Amino acid sequence: MTDTKGILIYCETQEAGLTPITIEQLGAGQKLATQLGEEVLAVLVGSGIDEKSAHECIYYGADKVYVIDREPLESYSPELYSKALETLIERIKPSIVLFGQTTVGRDLAPRLAYKLNTGVTLDCVDLTIDPSSRLMLQTKPVYGGKAYGVYVCESKPQIVTIRPKSFPPMEKNESKKGEIILFDLEIDFPSTRAKVVSREKEKAGIQLEAAKVVICAGRGVARDDLGLLRELANLFNGAVGCTRPVCDDGRLPPQHQIGLTGKIVNPDLYIGIAVSGATQHLAGIMGSKIIVAVNKDPDAPIFRVAHYGIVGDYREVVPSIINKCKELKKVFSDDRNYCHA
Amino acid sequence: MNLIVCVKQVIDPEMPPAMFEIDSEAKRAKSPSRTSLVINDYDEVALEAAVRVKESHGGKVTVISLGDDSAIQTIRQCLAKGADEGILIKDSLFEEEDRSITAHALAAAIKKIGDFDLIFCGRQEADWDASQVGIGIAEVLGIPAISPVRKLEIRDRTVVIERIVDEGYEVIECPLPCLVAVDTELATPRYPTTKAVLEASRKRVPIWSAGDIEFDASKIMPEGKRTRLLKLFKPEFERECELISGESPEEMGTNLVLKLREAVPGLF
Numbered sequence: 001m002t003d004t005k006g007i008l009i010y011c012e013t014q015e016a017g018l019t020p021i022t023i024e025q026l027g028a029g030q031k032l033a034t035q036l037g038e039e040v041l042a043v044l045v046g047s048g049i050d051e052k053s054a055h056e057c058i059y060y061g062a063d064k065v066y067v068i069d070r071e072p073l074e075s076y077s078p079e080l081y082s083k084a085l086e087t088l089i090e091r092i093k094p095s096i097v098l099f100g101q102t103t104v105g106r107d108l109a110p111r112l113a114y115k116l117n118t119g120v121t122l123d124c125v126d127l128t129i130d131p132s133s134r135l136m137l138q139t140k141p142v143y144g145g146k147a148y149g150v151y152v153c154e155s156k157p158q159i160v161t162i163r164p165k166s167f168p169p170m171e172k173n174e175s176k177k178g179e180i181i182l183f184d185l186e187i188d189f190p191s192t193r194a195k196v197v198s199r200e201k202e203k204a205g206i207q208l209e210a211a212k213v214v215i216c217a218g219r220g221v222a223r224d225d226l227g228l229l230r231e232l233a234n235l236f237n238g239a240v241g242c243t244r245p246v247c248d249d250g251r252l253p254p255q256h257q258i259g260l261t262g263k264i265v266n267p268d269l270y271i272g273i274a275v276s277g278a279t280q281h282l283a284g285i286m287g288s289k290i291i292v293a294v295n296k297d298p299d300a301p302i303f304r305v306a307h308y309g310i311v312g313d314y315r316e317v318v319p320s321i322i323n324k325c326k327e328l329k330k331v332f333s334d335d336r337n338y339c340h341a
Numbered sequence: 342m343n344l345i346v347c348v349k350q351v352i353d354p355e356m357p358p359a360m361f362e363i364d365s366e367a368k369r370a371k372s373p374s375r376t377s378l379v380i381n382d383y384d385e386v387a388l389e390a391a392v393r394v395k396e397s398h399g400g401k402v403t404v405i406s407l408g409d410d411s412a413i414q415t416i417r418q419c420l421a422k423g424a425d426e427g428i429l430i431k432d433s434l435f436e437e438e439d440r441s442i443t444a445h446a447l448a449a450a451i452k453k454i455g456d457f458d459l460i461f462c463g464r465q466e467a468d469w470d471a472s473q474v475g476i477g478i479a480e481v482l483g484i485p486a487i488s489p490v491r492k493l494e495i496r497d498r499t500v501v502i503e504r505i506v507d508e509g510y511e512v513i514e515c516p517l518p519c520l521v522a523v524d525t526e527l528a529t530p531r532y533p534t535t536k537a538v539l540e541a542s543r544k545r546v547p548i549w550s551a552g553d554i555e556f557d558a559s560k561i562m563p564e565g566k567r568t569r570l571l572k573l574f575k576p577e578f579e580r581e582c583e584l585i586s587g588e589s590p591e592e593m594g595t596n597l598v599l600k601l602r603e604a605v606p607g608l609f
Contacts (some may be wrong), residue, residue: 107488113477120473142468143469197513320590320592
């Protein structure tokens, strides 16, 4: 693709508007757009997309918002969504397309790259423009976070996904002006080969990847003590995850597993309880802003990556953490009530 | 049923960071000992899934791997665990850094194999973690790809799949042929029997070059239009851990919370 221009952001929505990762994509996109002197373009794909979402894209920095609203696009279908985006990209020729590293983004980005005969880099944690080539330098963890690679793609558009919480979210500006364009998709949708026959919800509570506080159960945590960890997590509206051995013996279901073969988390606070720190687990937590380890073994590898550590038995330490947190929370809420009175 | 499994040999992801070294000049991890090369664990699950389909529906499992001679060891492990045939795809043209080349090369090898009903891949790799080869192969072959998959079942000429999504899973029906990229949730890989290991060690593993699979990189993506790795570096992994002091475990817990109140803005 030649004569490309603009940073296209693939936006995802939830009930309360744009998803947090979308706002981070818009922030990353704005930075690149400034470096290149190009526009931020947003695209919303779906059926019955509300106007609010389109306006939000503008408030978060988009100069133009393309809305692709067709009934068959009601829920995610790889074949239909990639067809819709392929058509849009061929028409508007963006130089860069940014996805979130989400269930949809990680599926859609490579499909588009192969359809458009260009490259794709998934799970980027840094993006910047090389001033001489004006190409985007794409940094991503490799070897399970033990190393980082900086990639460049010489064909356009340059397609990437970004890892959640790796880029500062865009600030909202409700006086920002932009254009909303209903993209007329004059294509017949193919009848899809892969058909979704049902959707089952099974996970309740906070998503591990989105949680600001993650409490992680290691091999040493007894099944009966998982409730204690949940209590701690609940104090901060956080999530409980675990290491592989905890899933392997069925103490927690597989979707709780954190690490290279599970979820990659990057919360503000990660507390590992009786987690020794196997390499593949550490690969999944290194993006955490603050890492805390509680372990009886002072030589546990996790202490080599933790900011704060307690060498001790979690059965004695965790209850006192919970008590102190409750006490502080109470003081804070009392303060707030007092102020409002 | 003709079942094809794409596997990759990787540096053991369990290797401690202290032992992990990179060659920043060559922009790759330093070649470790043979023992620290393992099959990518998602791919091992992909193999298990394929062998189970063969066991219940009959057919043949062919394993293909793109790599250097050391990958033959990985292919033999797959043969020991139930694969019927293994092929190594090896050529200096298949550079590591451009994932689209890997996908095109594997797709070309699959075309040479000819008949296939279901292709199995792991959802991602433990080394470069490009997470796109499976989808890439399917796009090149023009067949549906479903990823990540945690369960599958064959009914007539249709595969019924549970695909993992954020809030649970989707049940998808897809006609064959198609490609599935599997998650480790799908199955626990088996251990091979001694007899199977011995038999696998005697099996011939053909090596196909770029020419053998009629692969022409310049046709796929002209020179200078590829993804290139500019730099590989090791982040500072180790940090000074501040151990929280206290007379008792209870006091340590309390002191930790006071510390976190300062260190984590907005926690309370």
